[in-house]
Amino acid sequence: MSVARVFEATEVAELSALADRASAADGVAPFADDLFPAARDGATTAALSVRAGDRLVGAAYAAAQGDRLAAELVVDPAYRRQGLGGALLADLLDFVTGELWLWSHADHPGAVALARRYGLERARELLQLRRRVAPGSLPEPRLPDGVRLRPFEPGRDEAAWLEVNNAAFAWHPEQGGQTLDDIRSAETSPDFDPAGFLLAVDADDRLLGFHWTKVHAHDPNPGPGGVDEPIGEVYVLGVAPDAHGRGLGGALTVAGLRYLADVAGVRTVTLYVEGDNTAAVRLYEREGFTRHAVDVAYRRDA
Template identity: 55%
Template structure:
């Protein structure tokens, strides 16, 4: 959520249209808008999952809201209503040169109407303007996602000690998809975004330029997948990411997560990357503690607001 609205001023030419899928031209225009906002704000205004949904046709439960003024795209919002329990989730952004004119509030109001006033909205970076917009829309803070970082140039981690009977290999696309999706769903059953990934979501990621199975580590015991560490390289920034780290419920508590973390960090350091990053919920105290002991510190935060329930 990115905006700096203070007042709502009349815009007779402003319109908001909702689409289940974007045309190639519409998707390209949204990508350009997101890029301008990222350059201005210092981080992406829409999550990776949201950006992947811009192309590839309609997706169940996903809507795209385009706000235009005089035919020019100046605002975008995405609404996802796929969780059977949680309120629909949204992200929104207004072009940096068009802020301060009520467009963010207009998009937020449209999202509230579309969701039946049951809404969760991300504010990436937690900027004060986004906090103000959340307040104007009647939303309250309920989730904090931390981005943590540590340098890799001085990485000194001991050899990982895997639990008895566990071996580690790399992911094989097409062969390991189903097993990974099953363990991912079990490991993140409490996590609405990660735990609900489908084959289409996995295919989207494997088709991205950054995908490299050599950095996707699988832990097995007697041929059964029990954990994984999927790393990601942000080549332009020289940053390696602990992209997804999961351990099957029956294999937790034996140090496998720490060992997989070490294996992934060593891989990223060997690639010559200067920094490692990861995302973790602030209320996941045990995970935050593990990462802090590994030298990670909080770099920035994403905040999620919601309507009162």
């Protein structure tokens, strides 16, 4: 086993191929979109790899995720049940000191057993909810009086969005504390679509809430027997704290779904929500979302 701070440049392509093999077997991607770039770009604090001859058959890494240090681990489907997962986790826990959050995507039973063996606490559940949509099937959003929707304008709306987002998600370990560099970096991503980044503003153009949608060319988590097709995402939906209680959350949800169905042309929409965020879960369930999967974070305390 190789243990280092970052992956070698030659290993990055192998790591992506390994993740693809695991995803094809499990119906779920082993790495998160917001964490894997650290492994790809050399921004990790730990990078572990296991080889069988010339083939990369196991890997784990740790990197900053918001204000926490998080980790992910994967073993080639053809090399499972040989102790590789346990060996990777043991070496990762030895190499990384202090508090560590380890993700299990789709709550894999192997991760449950490993967490129990190493005394890790099941500390966070991130629900993935989904619903089907069709063109013309969604009603007009019912906006409060004096409120209108308009698209996000790069170069104009960053500061206002940061203020509302960071106030709405002050409690959130990843979404809270966004910076100007973060939003500008997001604007350079191929999946950034300002037309699908909807802002709710008042008569003075003051930002009250937003619905940032995305479209992915391929479904990263189709599940066993799932269909590989483009999928829409409720990426982030937030309402300014002083605008709560006016029905903006529901109106923004409908507006984003209408955009994804009628303009972007997707037929399935997904979103992630904290399992203990009861109000948000109820809002999305009222809009027809049901549970598709759950990601679990296990914690080792400092």
